[in-house]
Amino acid sequence: xTRDELRELLERLRQGETSAEAVLRAVQAAxxxxxxxxxxxxxxxxxxxxxxxxxxxxxxxxxxxAIAARLFERHGxxxxxxxxxxxxxxxxxxxxxxxxxxxxxxxTLQRVPLPPRPGYVGVLCxxxxxxxxxxxxxxxxxxxxxxxxxxxxxxxxxxxxxxxKLDLIQGAQVLVVVAGMEGALPSVVAGLVARPxxxxxxxxxxxxxxGGVAALLGMLNSCGSGVTVVNIDNGFGAAYAASQINxxxxxxxxxxxxxxxxxxxxxxxxxxxxxx
Numbered sequence: 001x002t003r004d005e006l007r008e009l010l011e012r013l014r015q016g017e018t019s020a021e022a023v024l025r026a027v028q029a030a031x032x033x034x035x036x037x038x039x040x041x042x043x044x045x046x047x048x049x050x051x052x053x054x055x056x057x058x059x060x061x062x063x064x065x066a067i068a069a070r071l072f073e074r075h076g077x078x079x080x081x082x083x084x085x086x087x088x089x090x091x092x093x094x095x096x097x098x099x100x101x102x103x104x105x106x107x108t109l110q111r112v113p114l115p116p117r118p119g120y121v122g123v124l125c126x127x128x129x130x131x132x133x134x135x136x137x138x139x140x141x142x143x144x145x146x147x148x149x150x151x152x153x154x155x156x157x158x159x160x161x162x163x164x165k166l167d168l169i170q171g172a173q174v175l176v177v178v179a180g181m182e183g184a185l186p187s188v189v190a191g192l193v194a195r196p197x198x199x200x201x202x203x204x205x206x207x208x209x210x211g212g213v214a215a216l217l218g219m220l221n222s223c224g225s226g227v228t229v230v231n232i233d234n235g236f237g238a239a240y241a242a243s244q245i246n247x248x249x250x251x252x253x254x255x256x257x258x259x260x261x262x263x264x265x266x267x268x269x270x271x272x273x274x275x276x
Contacts, residue, residue: 126179
């Protein structure tokens with residue numbers, strides 16, 4: 001159960017459409033499921049707004065299926081990152097609706113897709129070699145209920161490719177910018193937008209790139225304001241943060257629509273009083 005689902009349940013209680021006992025059962029469920037080889041956090045969706053995500057490497061296909069089954073039973077949605085084809089085949093044998101995204105190396109399983117939030121997350125990458133990390137970010141962001149606009153192969157070696165899509169870039173609520181080599185793209189993008197930029201260094205490059213360390217250091221030393229950097233090849237982490245930012249923007253917009261008076265009142269200047 002996520003926080004949004006709990007709010008919906010409480011609203012149904014307020015309207016008399018469900019019972020207090022049903023609400024208690026929903027929130028008193030065990031906070032974890034002990035599978036022996038894994039202790040699955042079944043309350044993470046309630047605490048953080050999204051269920052625990054399965055990291056595929058090091059797990060057997062059978063272990064992935066067992067963890068996914070508990071999460072799916074509890075939350076109705078499962079995301080597996082860095083999934084192997086063997087893990088994908090095992091999960092699809094159990095759940096035909098499971099989808100494998102080979103470019104992103106990700107597995108998704110859900111009863112009902114989350115409704116997309118207003119606004120969109122922009123996912124950019126410098127070159128085609130960065131696509132696996134960029135797609136991991138894009139698939140993750142979409143699965144978490146965000147509309148995603150992809151803009152690929154727009155590295156600084158051909159800056160005109162980026163500039164011709166400037167309207168699309170500036171319209172995003174938050175941008176995930178993926179690059180290897182020297183990692184210059186996030187700095188360029190940050191100088192063009194008034195939005196958060198989450199930079200993702202990739203391990204793409206020749207020997208002196210040191211497996212992405214050169215791109216990481218370049219991004220950490222960016223002169224572009226508002227650039228936040230995640231670890232090398234961590235498209236998932238960047239997308240998760242972008243989704244949280246977009247969720248806050250959506251909540252703020254919804255609050256302004258529901259109750260615009262405080263915002264208007266805060267801008268109003270007090271009238272000067274006459275002194276007799």
